[in-house]
Amino acid sequence: MDRPKTEAEFVERVIADWSASEPPADFTDKVLAATRRGSKSRPGWKPFAVAGILAAAAGIALYVQSRREPPGVVTFVDGAVEVESRGGRSPLSDGSVLEATQRVLTTTGRVEMSLLKRARVSVGPGSVFAVGPGLPAARLERGRASFDVLPGKEQFRVDTPVGSIVVTGTAFEIEVLDIRPEDEDMQRKALGLGIAASAVIGIAAVVHVSRGAVRVETNDGNAPVRAGQQVTLIPGESPRPGDGGQSSLSPDPVKRAQLAAVGLALENARLKSEVSALKARAGESPAASPKTDVATPPGKASGERERIRKNMTREEREFVKDAQNAVLTAQAQELRKFCPELVGDNANIGDNELVAKAATTAISGLLKAKATEDKEAMERFTKLLAGANRPSAAAPLEERTLWQLTQEEAKLRAELEKHVSRERAAEVAEANRQFNLSLGNTRDE
């Protein structure tokens, strides 16, 4: 290499000569293999994806033909945000146009967009958001989003899995929570938002209105929510707005805890019989089945298994009911003893009401304390909340708490995995899903 004559030439030469990584020989093959993997849509999203393909195709055709105003325009993207359309996903970038029913998935990122030049929307991390179906409307399936909607002739609607928010011109925020028994982080988060942690398993949404007024519509009723108010949408309960979180507490957390426990107990009973049947088939001793308070007879024939399952279910149901009642009594006893101010003048207050009141007081207190950063009050209310939510150490049936049932479920599932082939596991998963669906239906009743 000749020595460069000028400094400029030298700099050019250095840059030209700058080493860079070379792609490995099999790089193209790897990419093509990955496209095959990546192009499959996730099974859970399938119905939406199919609808998305049709709607997106129709939307694009319309857009191209008429050059109408696009439903959504992305104005800001930060971090990992993807758009799901035509069964595939791609990264979302600033200036992208969003068509109705395309879904925006924020994993770690967040995104801001303008909808129909009428609403400014900011979608937080971990959310699933879609424009439409129908306009002017949007849908928040999971996660958190805040909306600033300008007044207009038509109403603007935001759907969530647990209800819709109908607005004319207002600013509000929605958080849709998928609270699962195994997801402790989400339970903590729900707690922070005023939903008793152990009390809800399922999907809930919290709506906070900062300006104007909205109307929330659910299957269980409608309610107006004014600025400064917050409302929690929980399936099976009519929405009740209140000041900054107080109303967002379910009136009866114990009831929901019971339902959740029953759900888990039912599931565990089913899993247990599944495991013992498989063991019987494999010729193993049924005595090795997980130790439980309720005897687990060995399942030999499928007919018998069915019968056992039914019996178990009923037994478990009774058992859990008793357990929860015992826990409730113990909680109420403790509250009467340590928090007499809750009882106040109402000496006849029922156990159920007392525990609910404790949770309500604790949560509203906690939220206020948080807002004013009063650490001492925060600690006090956290303790009170713990008293209202957690079974007393003196509870005779403590081991049958939700947590225990969840642990048991995990164990049973692990055991089931051991015995079951992959295909069988898929069948079980489907059965579980159906089961959960039916459980969801009974819960709504």
Add this chain to the structure above:
Amino acid sequence: MSLTHSPAAVGADRGELDEVTLRRAQAGDREAFRVLVDTYKRRVFALLSRMLFPRRRQALVEDLAQETFLRAYRSLDTFGRQGQLHLSAWLLTIAARLALTETGRTRLGTEPLETIAHTAASTARADESVERARWRLALEVAVADLAPEYRAAFLLREVHGLGYEDIATALGIELGTVKSRIARAREQLREALSEVWHGSP
């Protein structure tokens, strides 16, 4: 002094995929997509490895390169719809964004100089003369010193020949900002390399 493009910088890598192959790839033809990857992979690797210097771990570069093409694959049908002309600019935009996200996450560019020098030295090629190794080291140290956003703007412009407008879109910044970033990056590099130039025998 101005840094003009050196034809040698990317050499044969300047071309674009022909229109027919592009249309076929957009229609989902896998063989056409294979040609697309083969056409642009060296440029994507070059950008990513320079963006990610001094943490030029081959595995990371390869991961991000793969992600670049996967994202391109998923939204290839949208290419051209917003008036983009060059597939190379579009791909490098995706790669640059991925690299910036990565550098943001790992706080790249804050490594002590020793680490950079060590990395540069350890990647020295056997066929490299002492003098060329010194130049390269000086350049890499200077580039490593640039903030990731400056580095991205500089690389896209000076090495990959993207237009200012494309860079502005790629990095989501104003045209004026692009120009000032590149100017500042040039100045910084000129200063760094000037020492080597004047210090050379």
